[in-house]
Amino acid sequence: MPKTHPPKLSSVLPVLMVLGAVFPGARAAQAQVDYRNIDSGRPVRIGDATPTARRSLEVNLGNGRVQQLSQGRYRLQLEPRVTYGLLPRTEVSLRSPIFFNERALRPRAGVAGVGVGFEHQLRIESLHLPALAVGSELFVPTGPQALPPTYSVRGMMTRSFPVGRIHFNGAYGNFNVRTPVGFEKILPPIHGACSVAPTELAMTVRFACTPSSLLSAAVPGATQAHDRWLFGMAVDKSLPLRSTLLMADVFGQKYRSIGRPVDWTGEVGIRTQISRTIVFDAAFGRLFTGESRGTFLTFGTTISRALTL
Template sequence: MPRIHNVMTSSVLPAVLLVGALLPGARAAHAQVDYRNIDSGRPVRIGDATPTARKSLELNLGNGRVEQLSQGRYRLQLEPRLTYGLLPRTEVSVRSPVFFNERALRPRAGVAGVGIGFEHQLRIESLHLPSVGLGTELFVPTGPAALPPTYSVRGMMTRSFPVGRIHFNGAYGTFNVRTPVGFEKILPPIHGACSVAPTELAMTVRFACMPSTLLSAAAPGATRTHDRWLFGMAVDKSLPLRSTLLMADVFGQKYRSIGRPVDWTGEVGVRTQLSRSIVIDAAVGRLFTGESRATFLTFGTTLSRALTL
């Protein structure tokens, strides 16, 4: 716990303070529009319907998330991501999440897997109709005890108004559960004692705080696949003279067939463009309903450049 807490103090807070300090001094620059592109998770979960521009390569470095769980515990996640505008209004992406769990979980750290994504803008926003996009991702968990791959499909809609933009996202996907022998029902809450925790990075369910004697005695049982869904909305306000975007969102997630209610989360964030090729972002969020409560911070840097493959 002290180690994770030190990571939060030394990495996340300076990143948030840096973004805040740059807001008054950020300058407008010609052709700097990357700060307006809200990729899912950068820095809020609900994204816009605009993919990466054609022949543009984006490298997301230092993207992290620190969660403050119950009982004074912390969890750190890092997620490097590479995105390329392969065709007009079409992008492909590869991401590889890395997790650092609290001491009660095993393993405490590792690579969760590799996600391969595809996104296409079905229509560009017009005077009377919003822009619409469709995305999908195949996620392949890694490690000796990795579960089968999962997939997700996401729809996005963006509408612009004089005061800002509004975004709607809806998603459907799968996640896998490996049921240990001797346990017939998976019980929440995810952050309580002897609980099970859906790990969104790997789209799996793992035992969080079960006594080690039970864990060592329980052999892996059958793997079951269930479905999950997400729905949410976001609003943003651009400050063009400062190359800065302010945003907020709220969304609900439902993991079916494991006895969990809908989890609702709210976030506020900021993106600011330092140069033609560098954008930094930060956000704070709260999982405020459901079987658990958690506060988290996200931070990241995006490098972009034109590239012909």
């Protein structure tokens, strides 16, 4: 397989300018900074090292992802999420992905599971040192054929410069594969069968991703756990007078022991604050290597309110 390099950030600057022009009506607002907080998956995968502010409640109800699959198919996923700043520099979150598959798959729709997350900022950015944060999540799949729970841990670093900010993320976790009962052979995987949604490392990889050599040695119906990792970087540029943030990222993710190469993905996105409490975001992405090549679009809104529990 020929070696494929991730896209250069300089090649996506024209796209960022176009995205910025789509929102000419973004209001200039004093003391509005929510648009600068890049939560993981909102709208790009690589996030910043800044948790939700203490006693602040963020509700994400309109988060969606439309992904192009092979053979002219598309898939939709929605992900309601609630985040609360429980302690200083510490947030807790609860999310529940809802999927809508193409007609050929059963079930066509349902709740994928429930994820409970935690994030803590180890240090605030100073004149000489970057901001550092750590996070983790436990994801519990749902349904009669649900696989065992999975986990992920993540480290984040953010550094500010006069022209913008740069972010680095690294993550490690596990995923589960169940050997299908009564299988005779594994067909070559088509795009979409092995794809993982953008905001979780805790989703499972379907059996079509597993080489037949591994399946032949496995017990039908048995579940196998493997490890996975992710590493990526992002850059962003804020437009304070327009309460808008432009961003781009590139990241690689590896699912070990199933015979898959590293998946490289690039994204460009925008966050804009349309009122004191509402932020809109959108991003366009492309999966360049691996089994799940294709394009996708994400969109969503965040409602923030001060709340004391």
